[in-house]
Every structure is written in C-alpha cells, then in structure tokens.
Amino acid sequence: MPPIPAVALGQLRRRPAAFAGLAAAQLLALATVTLFGSLLAADLTAPAGTPRAASGPGVAVVAAGFGEIAVLVAFFVVANALGFALRQQHRELALLRAAAATPRQIRRLVRGEVLATTLLVALPGWALGHLAAGRFLTALQRRDMAAPTLAVPGSPLPGLAALAAALLVGLAASAVGARRISRTTPAAALTGSAADPGRTGAVRLLAGVAVLVGGGLLLRLAATRPADQLDKAGQAALLGSLVLLVAVALLGPLAARALVAGLGAPLRAAAPRTGWLADANLRGHAHRLASAVVPVALLTGLSGTMTIMTTTAERAAERATAHAAELSAELSTGLTTGPAASSVTSASDIWLRQAELAMLVCFATVATVNTLVALTVDRRREFALLRLAGATRHRLLAVLGVEAVLTAAVGVLLGAGVAAAASAAFSTAVTGTMAPAVPAAACGWIAGGALVLTLPGILVPALWATTGPAAALVAGGGRD
Known part of the structure; x- marks a missing residue:
C-alpha cells in the first residue's frame, strides 16, 4: 500500500465533490471561532480604564453568548459533512480493506484526509473570521454596545485556537466515522459497502433517549x-x-x-x-x-x-x-x-x-x-x-x-x-x-x-x- 499521506491526497484529488462539503463546513467553523476569539481578544487586550459599552452587555458577553451556540452548530455541521465524505468513500475504503489494508491504516487515512482538508481552508477561514470580527465590532460600536477605542488585535492566537478546535472536532468525528469500516472484516466491509442499515442499533437508541432527556432538562x-x-x-x-x-x-x-x-x-x-x-x-x-x-x-x-x-x-x-x-x-x-x-x-x-x-x-x-x-x-x-x-x-x-x-x-x-x-x-x-x-x-x-x-x-x-x-x-x- 502506498504511503498514507499520498493516498489521502489522492482521494482528495479524485473525489473533490466528496470533500467540498467538509471543506465548506470547516471553513465556516474556522471563521466562526476566529470571529468570536478575536472579539474576546479585543476585550481582553483593551487598555486599562477603557470605558464599558454605553448600552448592552459588552463585547465579551456578546462574544461568549453568540459563540456558545454558533460554535456548537458549526461543529455539528462539520461532523455531519465528514460523515457524508466518508460515506461516499465507503466502497474505496472497503476495497482497501480487501486489499490487506489494516484497520489502523484506514483510520490514519481518514485522519490524513481531515487534516489535509482543514489545512487547505485554514488561511481563508482565518481571513474571513478576522474580517468578520472587524465588521461585527464596528456594528457594535455604532450601536454603543462596545467602546469606540476597542480594536481587533492582530494576534494569531484566535486563529490558532480555531485551527486546534476544528482539528479536534474533525479528528474526533473521523474516529467515529471510520470505526465501522475499520472494525469489520475485509469481506464484510466490501459486501456491506452499499448497504443501508436495517434497524436502529440499541446503543444509538439508548443514546438518543438519553440526549432527549437532557434536552428536556435544559x-x-x-x-x-x-x-x-x-x-x-x-x-x-x-x-x-x-x-x-x-x-x-x-x-x-x-x-x-x-x-x-x-x-x-x-x-x-x-x-x-x-x-x-x-x-x-x-x-x-x-x-x-x-x-x-x-x-x-x-x-x-x-x-x-x-x-x-x-x-x-x-x-x-x-x-x-x-x-x-x-x-x-x-x-x-x-x-x-x-x-x-x-x-x-x-x-x-x-x-x-x-x-x-x-x-x-x-x-x-x-x-x-x-x-x-x-x-x-x-x-x-x-x-x-x-x-x-x-x-x-x-x-x-x-x-x-x-x-x-x-x-x-x-x-x-x-x-x-x-x-x-x-x-x-x-x-x-x-x-x-x-x-x-x-x-x-x-x-x-x-x-x-x-x-x-x-x-x-x-x-x-x-x-x-x-x-x-x-x-x-x-x-x-x-x-x-
């Protein structure tokens, strides 16, 4: 089997449509975390004695409140997009298993694809998030919800934090997505590559009920x-x-x-x-x-x-x-x-x-x-x-x-x-x-x-x- 990085890049070139959705989702996730991270950095790096907003909760509270939901939704979209990218590769991954690829190699391949896709959109995501942070801060200042002296810092920390978060979620989702193909035998993986599961598994059913109860408590x-x-x-x-x-x-x-x-x-x-x-x-x-x-x-x-x-x-x-x-x-x-x-x-x-x-x-x-x-x-x-x-x-x-x-x-x-x-x-x-x-x-x-x-x-x-x-x-x- 060729080196894993070469295979991962080959899959991206052969199936650009399969990874377009994942790239778009990771781009949005990177931009979102960069946006709210930059707003928090603007508030934290403000000079001592900077007056608070004339009205509203302030930049830090707005960024935290927005980010809590927006980041969760963004990463939900990332996990969903990755699942479909893997589904479109299911037949190829099954063939690799039949060709003697080990479960560990399959998992490494999927991780390599996630890493390559995320790094591909990192710079555009950072740029989009930084630009959005500046526009959003200006809109807050226009409504007296942020001090007029606040400015988005040029620190790379928000972007690096966004990259780390996107990679963490992407790799975690890839581990779950690659589990089915990597834990089955090559023959079973190949014969079941196009099959649709007939029934909802007990683990998924119990997890769904538990999450439903958690939502009810919230x-x-x-x-x-x-x-x-x-x-x-x-x-x-x-x-x-x-x-x-x-x-x-x-x-x-x-x-x-x-x-x-x-x-x-x-x-x-x-x-x-x-x-x-x-x-x-x-x-x-x-x-x-x-x-x-x-x-x-x-x-x-x-x-x-x-x-x-x-x-x-x-x-x-x-x-x-x-x-x-x-x-x-x-x-x-x-x-x-x-x-x-x-x-x-x-x-x-x-x-x-x-x-x-x-x-x-x-x-x-x-x-x-x-x-x-x-x-x-x-x-x-x-x-x-x-x-x-x-x-x-x-x-x-x-x-x-x-x-x-x-x-x-x-x-x-x-x-x-x-x-x-x-x-x-x-x-x-x-x-x-x-x-x-x-x-x-x-x-x-x-x-x-x-x-x-x-x-x-x-x-x-x-x-x-x-x-x-x-x-x-x-x-x-x-x-x-």
Missing part, C-alpha cells in the same frame, strides 16, 4: 428561570433546542419512517406510480431519509425557535409597557415596565438576535445543501440500475421531486416540534404560560425556505447523476 431549566433572567432563559431554551436536534439525529430513522408512513398515504392515492415509488424509496431507506431530514430540521428548528422567542419577548414587553402606563396614569407613580421590557426587547438586543439568527441560518443552510447533494450523488449507481430496469429519466426526476417534498415536510415537522417545545419553555419564563406568540408569516417563510432549499438540493445533482450510460455506471460502481 428546557425545564429555561422555563423555571426568574423573570429577571430572561436572557439566560433564552440561551437555555436555544441550547435545549440544539440538544433536541441531536436527539432527532440519533432517533431520526424511527421518527422519519413514522412520519413518511402518514404523509405518504395521500401521495400514494393521488399518484399511484410516482407517489408509491417515492414513498417506498424513503421508507425502505430510513437511515438515508433521516440523514436528509436532520439538516432540514436543524434549519427550521433553530430558525423557528429564535423567531418565536423574539416575538414572544416583544409581545410580553408591549403588554408590560401598556399595563405599566395605565397604572402610572391612574396612580401617578413612576412605575417601571418590569424585566420583560428591559434589554430583552431593546433595539440593540433585537439586532443581536437577528444577527445570531442569520448566522445560524447560514450554518444550517450549508448543512442542508451539502447533505442533500451528497445523498443524491451517492445514489448514482441506484439511478443507473433503475434506468436499466426500464425507468425513464423523466420518471426518475418525478419520483425524486416527490421525495424532495416528503423530505422537506418531514424535516419541517421535526423542526417545528423542537421549536414548539423550546418556545413553550421560554414563554413559560416570560409570560407564565406555555403558549408563545407565533408569527405565522415568518414561520411560513421558514417552512417555504426549507422547501426551496430541498427541491434544488435534490433535483439539481439528480440531473447530473442520471446522465451518462447506465451500464457503464453500474459496472464502475457509480464512481464520480
């Missing part, structure tokens, strides 16, 4: 926060929604199969051929379906949670302000509007929440597009076999269109469930009731956006995956 913590700690309640609710989405990822095959069974029934009745094929494909490959719906659920769940929480806080503040004004007019006393109308709903805080939402949507969009494209391209050999069996390209694209609609619907429903739970917990802390204020128009745009991403994310790569001679694709194993 939401309970958010719901029991006192009225003067609404920012902490919001952070706990948002973190709880992210933990619930991890549970969705673990329990996805079970939930996705159940939802498709219900949603597919009317499609089978309306379109007996196309609808039946799409429904059978999705239910027959529950793990593949779960992989597709998780990023859609991530997009809708986080976006919906942020949107509903912000609207709930605004409505609560409006009611508190109106009530205080009435009492003040009647009693002629200087009553305050209460904690619900404090910094939670100030113009600066609303801007911060909108910026955080935009960042989370960016991460979730990258995860959604990368996952759908990778899954569709991975089915190229399957499409060729269907074409050899008599299916026309038009029929395949019609079936995939129905699959895209069902995938978007399942992802939106799972994300809506997470958003509903997190928003109810936040609403309990803000208003004392589990019924949050739901902006119907904004939620409709979120669901529509998920559909807009899902349809081209499946159909555009399908146009490429269904081209070329079917017999040659089947004989070649569906390689790029």
